Amino acid sequence: MRIFISGHNGMVGSAVCRRLSREPNLELITRSRSQLDLTQADQVREFFAEERPDAVVFCAAKVGGIHANNTYPVQFMTDNLLMSVNAIQAAFENNVRRFLFLGSTCIYPRLAPQPIVEDSLLTGPLEPTNEAYALAKIAGLKLCEYYRRQYGVVYHSVMPTNMYGPGDNYHPSNSHVLPALLRRIVEAKENGDSEVVIWGTGAPRREFLYVDDLADAIWRMLNIKEPPSWVNIGTGIDISILDLAKKIAAVVGYEGLIKTDPTKPDGTPRKVCDVSLLKKLGWSAQVSLDEGLRRTFADFVAEARSGVLREA
Ligand SMILES: NC(=O)c1ccc[n+]([C@@H]2O[C@H](COP(=O)([O-])OP(=O)(O)OC[C@H]3O[C@@H](n4cnc5c(N)ncnc54)[C@H](OP(=O)(O)O)[C@@H]3O)[C@@H](O)[C@H]2O)c1
Incomplete structure (x- = not known):
């Protein structure tokens, strides 16, 4: 084949x-x-x-x-x-x-x-x-x-x-929410910043x-x-952006504050897919968000070190 x-x-x-x-x-x-x-x-x-x-x-x-x-x-x-x-x-x-x-x-x-x-x-x-x-x-x-x-x-x-995962785009302003948060939290840790501000209320679920x-x-x-x-x-499981940021901070080892900025727009309140059909077809997600974030952080560090981090 x-x-x-x-x-x-x-x-x-x-x-x-x-x-x-x-x-x-x-x-x-x-x-x-x-x-x-x-x-x-x-x-x-x-x-x-x-x-x-x-x-x-x-x-x-x-x-x-x-x-x-x-x-x-x-x-x-x-x-x-x-x-x-x-x-x-x-x-x-x-x-x-x-x-x-x-x-x-x-x-x-x-x-x-x-x-x-x-x-x-x-x-x-x-x-x-x-x-x-x-x-x-x-x-x-x-x-x-x-x-x-x-x-x-x-x-x-x-x-x-x-x-999300290896090969993701980490452009500082034009990437998806998860890689964007990961990058900002890693940088906050490296710079010794006492807080990271995320856009919106942090309540939208993805x-x-x-x-x-x-x-x-x-x-x-x-x-x-x-x-x-x-x-x-998909996984059929959603998480609020604030909780996602906290999970990323835990994986990265960032101990500063995660603050929200409610003056910025939130976007749609919830987006999650129904995975009933997928389950009927005999498949469900294997990698938990915690495990996926650990692997992604390790890949981010490795990609940055070897100069192949994607930023476009
Ligand atoms: N990433 C997500 O979160 C996500 C979610 C849902 C669905 N998807 C879908 O998954 C698919 C792949 O997404 P991705 O995130 O892997 O995107 P990606 O990382 O940007 O990869 C897209 C690939 O398409 C190639 N390509 C673009 N224009 C081309 C052309 N004219 N001729 C030949 N190759 C071309 C690119 O080549 P170069 O490297 O040379 O540019 C690149 O290798 C898309 O259909 C997307 O809608 C992605």
Whole structure:
């Protein structure tokens, strides 16, 4: 079995490579963006015709924080649409029977009832700041569903919650909440600061999944003969941002104060996915938040020491 893992240098793609490389009889095919630009249809067609993989795990995407998504909607929409359409089409034309596409819980409606169930996709308006990205992702996910319905190929998707772990982005102002907090708390400890201030009241509740767990869930989904069109991948457990910050402080060994700044916006009060379908399919998260944070802190230190900490 030869599997193409796109975006293998990214956080999710590298975790998928780590997990799948443990399986015997699998040959992993990878290409960096400089070798294969997935927005270029000719390159993608040529690649699939030459390599003819049996399956694809599609981890490539143009991803970014709120600011980048909000400022460059044209690039977020076109790049993601082109990458998905090019790859799904070329895969089908070259007899790829299995295609696993990466969605995200951030493409569900902004006010989806909590915990978010799979059926809530396309039932309401999207979060305006990442609408362009979400629309492109939804198009990719639905295109997989249509290929499956029309041609009988098993093209399907997963909807991961917020991910963290090795290879995360630690940009000081444009990273996700968990890596941003980790970095600030590590720096506060190094600088001997007596307090760290977090944005908002600290009350909003979010869910976090260690990225190696996602990779394991992806492997599980690839082994299901008739998987659902899309399935949430998460822990189903949420935590307040203040409690998350306190857990990170404990892992880092920071003993200063964690203060909130209620003058800053909180965002949506709660975001957590329903994992009933995932459990029915025989998978649940293995790495607890405490364990995941310990591993992530160790990786952060190692990545910073060796000069490969990602900050873009
Ligand atoms: N991280 C999360 O919390 C999270 C949560 C839910 C869902 N997801 C989904 O998981 C997927 C991967 O996310 P990630 O966090 O792993 O992102 P990431 O770390 O930024 O990785 C994305 C990968 O895509 C590659 N890529 C981008 N544009 C490309 C192009 N034109 N041609 C070829 N490759 C290209 C990048 O290559 P370069 O390294 O060369 O730029 C990178 O390796 C995305 O679909 C995302 O929506 C992520």
